[in-house]
Amino acid sequence: MCGISALFSLDQFDVAPYIHPMNDLIRHRGPDDEGYTLFLQNKRDKVILGGEDSPDSIYQSSLPYAPKESIKEWPKLPCRLALGHRRLSILDLSPAGHQPMISPDERYTIIYNGEIYNYVELREELATIGYTFKSDTDTEVILAAYSKWGPDCLHRFNGMFAFVLFDTQKQQVFAARDRFGIKPLYYWFSPKGFLAFASEIKQFSVLPGWRAVLNDHRIYEFFARSWQDHTRETLFEGVNQLQGGEFAQFLLPDIRLSLPIKKWYELKPQETDLDFEESAERFKVLFYDSIRLQMRADVPIGTGLSGGLDSSSIVCVINELLREKGTQTLQNTFSSCSHIDAYDERPFIEEVARKTRVKTHFTFPSLKKLFDTFDKILWHQDEPSLDTRIYAEWCVFKMVSEDSSVKVTLEGHGADELMAGYPVFFKGRLQNLLMQGRWMELIREYISIRKVHSNNPHLSLTSGLRKLITGSGRQTYTFKPSWLNVSYEEDNISSYINNGKSVNDMSRVQLLHSSLPAQLHWADRDSMAHSVECRVPFLDHRIVEFIMGRPEDFKIKNGVTKQILRKSMSDKLPEKVAQRMDKMGYVTPEEVWVKNDAPDLFMKRVKQALEQSKGKLNTDLILENASKIIYGTVPYDPALWRVISFGTWMDRFSIE
Numbered sequence: 001m002c003g004i005s006a007l008f009s010l011d012q013f014d015v016a017p018y019i020h021p022m023n024d025l026i027r028h029r030g031p032d033d034e035g036y037t038l039f040l041q042n043k044r045d046k047v048i049l050g051g052e053d054s055p056d057s058i059y060q061s062s063l064p065y066a067p068k069e070s071i072k073e074w075p076k077l078p079c080r081l082a083l084g085h086r087r088l089s090i091l092d093l094s095p096a097g098h099q100p101m102i103s104p105d106e107r108y109t110i111i112y113n114g115e116i117y118n119y120v121e122l123r124e125e126l127a128t129i130g131y132t133f134k135s136d137t138d139t140e141v142i143l144a145a146y147s148k149w150g151p152d153c154l155h156r157f158n159g160m161f162a163f164v165l166f167d168t169q170k171q172q173v174f175a176a177r178d179r180f181g182i183k184p185l186y187y188w189f190s191p192k193g194f195l196a197f198a199s200e201i202k203q204f205s206v207l208p209g210w211r212a213v214l215n216d217h218r219i220y221e222f223f224a225r226s227w228q229d230h231t232r233e234t235l236f237e238g239v240n241q242l243q244g245g246e247f248a249q250f251l252l253p254d255i256r257l258s259l260p261i262k263k264w265y266e267l268k269p270q271e272t273d274l275d276f277e278e279s280a281e282r283f284k285v286l287f288y289d290s291i292r293l294q295m296r297a298d299v300p301i302g303t304g305l306s307g308g309l310d311s312s313s314i315v316c317v318i319n320e321l322l323r324e325k326g327t328q329t330l331q332n333t334f335s336s337c338s339h340i341d342a343y344d345e346r347p348f349i350e351e352v353a354r355k356t357r358v359k360t361h362f363t364f365p366s367l368k369k370l371f372d373t374f375d376k377i378l379w380h381q382d383e384p385s386l387d388t389r390i391y392a393e394w395c396v397f398k399m400v401s402e403d404s405s406v407k408v409t410l411e412g413h414g415a416d417e418l419m420a421g422y423p424v425f426f427k428g429r430l431q432n433l434l435m436q437g438r439w440m441e442l443i444r445e446y447i448s449i450r451k452v453h454s455n456n457p458h459l460s461l462t463s464g465l466r467k468l469i470t471g472s473g474r475q476t477y478t479f480k481p482s483w484l485n486v487s488y489e490e491d492n493i494s495s496y497i498n499n500g501k502s503v504n505d506m507s508r509v510q511l512l513h514s515s516l517p518a519q520l521h522w523a524d525r526d527s528m529a530h531s532v533e534c535r536v537p538f539l540d541h542r543i544v545e546f547i548m549g550r551p552e553d554f555k556i557k558n559g560v561t562k563q564i565l566r567k568s569m570s571d572k573l574p575e576k577v578a579q580r581m582d583k584m585g586y587v588t589p590e591e592v593w594v595k596n597d598a599p600d601l602f603m604k605r606v607k608q609a610l611e612q613s614k615g616k617l618n619t620d621l622i623l624e625n626a627s628k629i630i631y632g633t634v635p636y637d638p639a640l641w642r643v644i645s646f647g648t649w650m651d652r653f654s655i656e
Contacts, residue, residue: 001115004084004086004185005022005196005199005203006082006164008194008196009081009194015079019079020084022203023085025203025206027086028529028530030086031086032055033055034054035054035067035099036049036100037083038081040078040080050069051070053086055095057094058095066098067098083109084111091137092135092137096140099112101140103144107167112142112162114161114162114178114182116158117158123141126145154176155264158293162177164185170251173251175247177243177244177245179244179541180245181245181520184200184241187240192209200382201236205653214650215234215236216486218235219235219486220486222235229241229517244512248261267511270548283568287543288321290540294410299408303315303409304411305334306345307335307351307577309415309562309566310415311412312574313569314537317572334406336362336363336365348577363395370388373394378652380528381521381525382653383521384642386638388590392586392588394526401532408535410536411523411536413523420562421562429445430446452581485615485617503552507555511544599630603626606623607623612650612651616646
């Protein structure tokens with residue numbers, strides 16, 4: 001797990017002076033080592049350099065891609081192409097894992113962020129056809145796989161990744177991102193005549209020609225729809241990203257102001273005739289194998305444990321796999337808790353701890369530290385946040401880095417989107433039964449939903465079947481377009497996201513657009529800010545494709561979500577967790593903080609955010625409605641936090 005920087009000159013622009021400051025901005029992503037490969041104006045010449053964080057063992061290594069001098073000591077000759085890397089050492093902690101890494105024939109140079117979990121199997125396959133390896137890294141496997149199969153190598157990878165690879169023979173660049181966009185990869189064309197790739201947007205801020213300009217279209221969707229990371233565009237005008245399952249391949253002389261991007265992965269559900277029992281058993285096999293692969297590391301691993309089905313399942317499986325290996329070391333788990341019972345998941349966490357005897361670690365995100373920490377969180381996130389859950393997750397990874405030797409955690413992201421874990425999926429379930437004319441099932445399902453979730457505020461507000469099906473009736477108090485002083489036109493992606501009807505349609509939208517991409521963004525930045533790698537075993541593509549091919553009543557039936565997960569883990573989870581029907585996750589008592597603990601403080605922050613927003617928000621209307629939310633009887637709406645977050649972000653990044 002690392003950070004990458006790349007600069008490609010388009011018009012003889014010398015990029016040499018900028019790769020080091022660009023790479024320095026993401027030291028948190030890789031404090032263990034840094035490296036640079038610079039290609040000079042003469043196409044045959046390259047320079048390999050290290051940095052202050054490069055260990056002495058790197059400089060002393062005889063590896064062909066090991067540096068002999070530091071970038072600070074280099075005379076900075078004109079350079080047309082520069083690659084920078086920051087390393088968080090996870091596999092093969094020796095100098096052999098240094099990057100940028102160069103293939104044995106010196107044709108390919110790569111900078112890479114992520115993990116290829118099946119690298120052992122791929123290395124064995126490549127070895128049988130003549131490839132030799134000098135390290136125990138997955139990076140070297142990527143180089144060999146690309147040399148053998150070209151872009152088709154991506155289909156063989158099981159993992160999370162973002163990398164940029166340069167072919168010196170063809171003068172060709174190949175950049176790719178994993179299937180679901182777990183690891184980030186941004187790009188920006190400078191008006192000064194070069195193209196930049198980066199792991200984080202802030203890296204562009206030290207480059208010539210940079211201006212931080214607001215993207216009106218995306219800020220509308222942030223406020224009105226709570227969408228983030230659902231397109232290539234970002235909230236910064238002109239800054240784009242490769243999306244999950246995309247690659248770009250181009251010859252350096254030919255590239256100008258747009259990137260030729262291709263889709264290499266399309267999510268295709270796996271169709272089988274397995275019944276529910278067989279499907280649960282098949283999922284169990286895939287789930288165990290995903291976790292087994294993701295436990296590969298040369299550093300200690302741990303688990304984020306919320307007490308819900310997803311993270312508890314991961315903890316229980318890891319515990320079993322460790323016992324099978326005869327490991328005596330206790331598994332470390334990390335949890336966000338609250339002193340307010342309604343927001344505290346310790347009763348469930350403690351059930352898992354009793355069953356598995358894990359070593360638990362707890363953090364209690366507090367209002368007192370929220371605003372002291374939030375500026376720093378925003379700097380790491382690059383973009384504003386939708387609610388304060390991001391703060392809870394930040395506190396968890398801060399605890400991981402400070403309270404243990406753990407450098408890798410496994411997290412439950414993706415399970416809710418994949419297996420219908422959110423209350424909104426009940427609507428899709430009922431809609432689909434209605435459209436199919438399955439009237440008796442529709443009535444039984446509705447009655448079951450009301451019975452099982454009688455205490456769920458999202459469902460108890462619904463007084464009739466028609467309201468659940470159509471979504472009509474009382475709406476939450478949200479920011480309408482009139483709150484925003486921006487122009488907006490509906491696009492194809494907006495229509496697509498709004499058109500999901502069935503449970504599987506909704507899962508696809510949440511996995512690829514509306515929910516998961518934003519979660520993965522937050523998790524990557526929160527974890528990497530503390531030099532911790534976050535892995536997500538539910539997003540093994542084999543699991544996603546299999547579950548997406550299952551009938552919806554294998555996921556949600558009789559008012560109960562995640563049916564297939566509950567069945568497969570029924571003999572592994574504590575009963576209290578296996579039968580749990582509510583959904584929390586990394587939650588904070590945000591509503592209590594706003595309405596009870598510090599209403600004046602939050603109103604002050606709203607007013608400050610309006611000043612910072614430079615006219616993009618309708619001040620009078622927002623103040624009127626914010627007052628009703630904070631001091632009145634209007635139900636709490638996290639859109640209030642979006643105003644605070646947006647204004648703080650505008651100020652922090654000097655957005656025009």
